Amino acid sequence: MAAPGPEADPFGSYRSPLVSRYASPEMGFNFSERRKFGTWRRLWLYLAQAEKSLGLPITDEQIQEMEANLDNIDFKMAAEEEKRLRHDVMAHVHTFAHCCPKAAAIIHLGATSCYVGDNTDLIVLRDGFNLLLPKLATVISRLADFAEQYADLPTLGFTHYQPAQLTTVGKRCCLWIQDLCMDLRNLERARDDLRFRGVKGTTGTQASFLQLFEGDHDKVEELDRLVTVKAGFKRAYLITGQTYSRKVDVEVLSVLASLGASIHKICTDIRLLANLKEIEEPFETDQIGSSAMPYKRNPMRSERCCSLARHLMTLVLNPLHTASVQWFERTLDDSANRRVCLAEAFLTADIILSTLQNISEGLVVYPKVIERRIRQELPFMATENIIMAMVKAGGNRQDCHEKMRILSQQAAAVVKQEGGDNDLIARVCADSYFSPIQGQLESLLEPTSFTGRASQQVVRFLKEEARPVLIPYQSKMGVKMELAL
Numbered sequence: 001m002a003a004p005g006p007e008a009d010p011f012g013s014y015r016s017p018l019v020s021r022y023a024s025p026e027m028g029f030n031f032s033e034r035r036k037f038g039t040w041r042r043l044w045l046y047l048a049q050a051e052k053s054l055g056l057p058i059t060d061e062q063i064q065e066m067e068a069n070l071d072n073i074d075f076k077m078a079a080e081e082e083k084r085l086r087h088d089v090m091a092h093v094h095t096f097a098h099c100c101p102k103a104a105a106i107i108h109l110g111a112t113s114c115y116v117g118d119n120t121d122l123i124v125l126r127d128g129f130n131l132l133l134p135k136l137a138t139v140i141s142r143l144a145d146f147a148e149q150y151a152d153l154p155t156l157g158f159t160h161y162q163p164a165q166l167t168t169v170g171k172r173c174c175l176w177i178q179d180l181c182m183d184l185r186n187l188e189r190a191r192d193d194l195r196f197r198g199v200k201g202t203t204g205t206q207a208s209f210l211q212l213f214e215g216d217h218d219k220v221e222e223l224d225r226l227v228t229v230k231a232g233f234k235r236a237y238l239i240t241g242q243t244y245s246r247k248v249d250v251e252v253l254s255v256l257a258s259l260g261a262s263i264h265k266i267c268t269d270i271r272l273l274a275n276l277k278e279i280e281e282p283f284e285t286d287q288i289g290s291s292a293m294p295y296k297r298n299p300m301r302s303e304r305c306c307s308l309a310r311h312l313m314t315l316v317l318n319p320l321h322t323a324s325v326q327w328f329e330r331t332l333d334d335s336a337n338r339r340v341c342l343a344e345a346f347l348t349a350d351i352i353l354s355t356l357q358n359i360s361e362g363l364v365v366y367p368k369v370i371e372r373r374i375r376q377e378l379p380f381m382a383t384e385n386i387i388m389a390m391v392k393a394g395g396n397r398q399d400c401h402e403k404m405r406i407l408s409q410q411a412a413a414v415v416k417q418e419g420g421d422n423d424l425i426a427r428v429c430a431d432s433y434f435s436p437i438q439g440q441l442e443s444l445l446e447p448t449s450f451t452g453r454a455s456q457q458v459v460r461f462l463k464e465e466a467r468p469v470l471i472p473y474q475s476k477m478g479v480k481m482e483l484a485l
Contacts, residue, residue: 016344016347018344018347018348018351019347022308022347022351022354023347023350023351024131024350024354026131027128027131027346027347027350028347030124030127030128030131030346031124031128031342031343031346031347033075034071034073035124036120036124037073037075037078037092038070038071038073039116039120039123039124040089040092040096040116040120041066041069041070041071041073041092041096042070043115043116043119043120043227043231044066044093044096044107044108044111044116045063045066045067045070046226046227046230046231047108047109047110047111047115047199047227048062048063048066048103048106048107048109049063049226049230050223050226050227050230051106051109051110051212051223053226054213054219054222054223054226055213055219056106056109056212056213058106058109059102061102062100062102062103062106063103065100065101065102065103066096066100066103066107069096069099069100072099073095074095074098074099077095077098078091078092078095079091081094081095087113089108089113089116089117090113092116093107093108109212110199110201110208110209110211110212111199111201111208112200112201112202112208112242114197114200114242114243114330115197115199115200118197118243118244119196119197119198119231121338121342122194122195122196122197122233122244122248123231123232124342125194125252125342125346126191126194126232126233128346129187129188129190129191129194130191131346131350132187132346132349132350132353133184133187133188133191133473134473134476134477134478135350135353135354135357135478136180136183136184136187136259136353137184137469137470137472137473137476137477138357138473138477138478139180139353139356139357139360140177140180140181140184140466140469140470141470141477142357142360142361143173143176143177143180143360144177144462144466144467144470146170146173146360146363147170147171147173147174147177147458147462147466148170148458148459148462149170150168150169150170150173150365151168151170151171151454151455151458151459152168152170152448152455153168153169153170153365153367153370154166154167154168154370154374154447154448154450154451155167155168155169155172155278155370155373155374156370156373156374156377157172161272163377163380165381165450165452166374166378166381166447166450166451167451167454168451168454168455168458169279169365169370170454170455170458171451171454171455171457171458172269174457174458174461174462174466176262176265176266176269177461177462177466178461178465178466179262179265179266180259180262180266181465181466181469182258182262183255183258183259183262184469185469186255186258186259187255187256187259189255190251190252190254190255193251194233194248194252195233195235195236195237195244196227196228196231196233196235196236196237197236197237197240197243197244198224198227198228198236198237198240199220199223199224199227200224200240202242203241203242203329204239204240204241204242204329206220206224209223224236241326241328241329241330242329242330243326243330243334245323246319246322246323246326246334247323249319249322249323249338249341249342250316250319250320250323252319252342252345253315253316253318253319253341253342253345254316256312256315256316256345256346256348256349257312257313257314257315257316257345259312259349259353260308260309260310260311260312260313260348260349260352261309261313263305263309263352263353263356264305264306264309264310264313266305266356267299267301267302267303267305267306267309267356267359268302268306270299270302270359270363271299271302271303271306274297274299274302276369276373277366277369278365278366278369278370278373279363279364279365279366280297280299280363280364280366281299281301281302281359281362281363281364282301282358282359282361282362282363282364283297283364301355301358301359302359304352304355305352305355305356305359308348308351308352309348309352311344311348312345312348312349312352315341315344315345315348316345318337318338318340318341319338319341321337322334322337322338354481357478357481358481361480361481371447374447375421375422376415376421376422377422378445378447378450379411379422379424379425379445380408380411380412380422380424381450382425382444382445382450383404383408383424385444386400386404386428386434386437386441386444387400387401387404389437389440389444390434390436390437393436393437394436395433395436400433403431403433403434404428407424407427407428407431408424410427411423411424411427425441425445428441429441
């Protein structure tokens with residue numbers, strides 16, 4: 001039995017979950033066929049307008065006809081033409097010409113396929129960054145609010161995932177924010193470094209345009225400049241082969257992969273904290289954590305971010321390989337690969353930023369759990385403070401050190417071998433040797449005295465580094481993100 005066609009059953013063929021399940025409509029449209037081919041037509045219009053202004057015999061009527069049909073795309077006809085011609089650009093030249101009969105003769109005049117293909121890619125990459133940057137700024141803003149709220153809340157620090165000195169919940173969050181601020185700057189730089197390919201001809205020499213303008217180099221340079229400005233770019237690459245250098249794609253996907261690494265680290269931390277029951281991501285009233293275990297509150301959003309971030313990090317391998325095998329002025333083995341990896345990188349980055357925004361807007365902190373874990377570990381960390389207090393009270397450091405060593409090992413045995421609570425301080429209180437400092441023990445064990453300058457670092461970091469980078473995005477930063485699927 002033959003499978004039904006996609007028109008009969010839209011669920012009868014594969015659809016990328018990046019679009020069907022996760023990505024925003026804006027990012028999905030940015031990499032859509034309609035956006036792509038609509039941009040091709042605009043580029044043909046820009047070229048015709050610029051060629052006309054520089055003296056080529058192109059009429060106002062031809063320009064107006066093109067302007068009136070920029071979005072009137074007959075996709076069925078284009079598909080039939082591509083099947084017949086085996087060439088996507090020429091298929092759309094013919095399709096555009098069909099609805100612009102008067103302009104048919106001057107559409108794509110002097111250009112090569114990469115005029116529309118590569119220039120469209122650069123426009124879409126630029127606009128992809130413009131969609132991602134406010135989302136990243138929104139995440140930073142939400143986490144900054146969280147860090148400020150919990151700037152003073154002591155929590156057990158971990159190195160090697162073993163108990164270490166205390167920090168604060170807000171300070172730990174600032175570690176996440178600092179990485180994201182680096183990503184924000186990297187995305188801005190990658191976007192701002194993008195140039196337009198412009199009008200360069202088949203091997204980048206502009207020979208066809210020099211012929212059109214009868215050897216007038218100044219007009220060819222002005223044509224390149226005019227089209228570049230019309231497309232919204234300040235600069236064009238001075239040197240290209242048939243394509244812009246595929247090193248550009250490497251730079252673009254490198255910063256997205258780096259963003260993926262940051263988000264993977266953040267969400268891994270959240271998953272570990274969820275296991276400790278110290279911090280949890282949002283969990284809806286009717287949400288089911290496990291089909292078998294009703295009590296479970298799995299960190300599924302953080303897990304999704306980690307899952308997709310791994311995909312994002314691996315995508316940079318594609319442009320690295322592609323750039324390395326572009327023979328001379330170009331080969332076509334870049335095309336199919338780039339259709340997949342460029343779009344998927346931006347779609348994936350879009351998804352994990354939206355999901356992380358959702359997480360950051362609903363993080364739940366359990367101070368009592370955090371406090372209990374501190375109580376379990378702090379007595380061991382306070383041993384040096386106790387020793388120093390005894391020395392100030394007239395005791396001998398070596399004698400005190402030996403006392404604390406014995407009592408610490410006894411308390412550790414209760415914790416590790418008997419599964420009991422850390423009773424080191426009770427043992428200290430019960431030992432008459434420590435009677436000179438009995439009244440100081442409570443202050444010696446105050447958690448805030450172990451967090452150093454963490455609170456002050458949070459305040460200064462948010463004021464001087466995190467908040468200022470958000471200023472350009474304040475008008476575009478997203479509203480509260482609805483809970484994701």
